[in-house]
Amino acid sequence: MVDVREDILARLLEVVASIPNIKTAVRGSLDLTPEHLPAALVLDGDEETNDASDLSMRPPNRPTSVQMTPEIILVESEVGEIVDIGTLRRELIKLVLNDTELNENIVKTGRHGNGAIRYLGCQTDVGWMRSLHGALRAQFLFKYTLRPEDL
Amino acid sequence: MRVDFAAMYDDVHAEIGVPAVFTVTNGTDGVVADITVIDDTRPKTLPAGSADVADVAPGAYARIPELTENGITRDDWLNAVLVFNGRNWVVRSYELRGSPNGEDQGEVRFLLRAV
Numbered sequence: 001m002v003d004v005r006e007d008i009l010a011r012l013l014e015v016v017a018s019i020p021n022i023k024t025a026v027r028g029s030l031d032l033t034p035e036h037l038p039a040a041l042v043l044d045g046d047e048e049t050n051d052a053s054d055l056s057m058r059p060p061n062r063p064t065s066v067q068m069t070p071e072i073i074l075v076e077s078e079v080g081e082i083v084d085i086g087t088l089r090r091e092l093i094k095l096v097l098n099d100t101e102l103n104e105n106i107v108k109t110g111r112h113g114n115g116a117i118r119y120l121g122c123q124t125d126v127g128w129m130r131s132l133h134g135a136l137r138a139q140f141l142f143k144y145t146l147r148p149e150d151l
Numbered sequence: 152m153r154v155d156f157a158a159m160y161d162d163v164h165a166e167i168g169v170p171a172v173f174t175v176t177n178g179t180d181g182v183v184a185d186i187t188v189i190d191d192t193r194p195k196t197l198p199a200g201s202a203d204v205a206d207v208a209p210g211a212y213a214r215i216p217e218l219t220e221n222g223i224t225r226d227d228w229l230n231a232v233l234v235f236n237g238r239n240w241v242v243r244s245y246e247l248r249g250s251p252n253g254e255d256q257g258e259v260r261f262l263l264r265a266v
Contacts, residue, residue, distance in 0.1 A: 029202075031205065033205050041200075041202055073199055073200040125197065125200065137201070
């Protein structure tokens with residue numbers, strides 16, 4: 001069984017866990033307390049294909065191209081040693097876009113790989129708790145080939 | 152019968168207030184006063200994308216007449232250090248709570264941040 005989507009998400013979790021000073025790295029959890037911070041969350045995000053316009057005779061179990069956009073949420077620490085959200089963002093982008101496991105083995109980017117990895121952007125949240133507190137939601141795009149026969 | 156609101160605030164602070172040390176940091180006078188505050192630390196949730204961070208928003212009620220008696224004016228509130236219940240805070244902002252006898256006879260709710 002080969003599930004590229006799951007491989008991408010699992011590797012993303014490993015990558016965000018390696019961001020310097022990250023205390024908590026989890027997938028799918030939405031509940032944080034100050035003891036978890038700084039934290040990185042990996043959420044599955046959306047996925048789409050172009051198959052709605054493909055009404056050819058192609059059998060349904062033939063490979064097709066998928067674009068998935070998982071979300072990564074970073075939350076900075078609140079008190080004590082502050083790790084600011086700007087530093088976390090820079091490390092996130094650097095680590096994801098330079099990760100050879102994603103580039104070469106899982107997504108297979110490049111001239112003959114038929115994949116792509118892109119940083120789409122981020123949105124920020126800020127507010128007062130015990131201190132001024134920042135969070136960031138970043139999206140990446142991963143294009144991969146879905147092979148139903150391999151699932 | 153007229154209600155003595157000042158006495159009412161005093162009664163409430165006598166029952167549930169705690170001792171606090173208020174240190175002015177604006178200017179150079181550095182007034183230090185022993186006052187009574189009511190701990191009003193409230194739960195607060197910060198949105199972080201689809202996730203939430205559950206924590207608290209620290210705050211404390213003080214009586215404006217007590218502050219005034221100690222030589223602490225409104226200009227002295229911001230950035231003052233407030234110590235109570237074993238924790239140190241800085242006044243980052245405040246809310247006037249008003250009173251039937253005028254805002255100067257009422258309470259102020261200090262919005263606090265960690266030192």
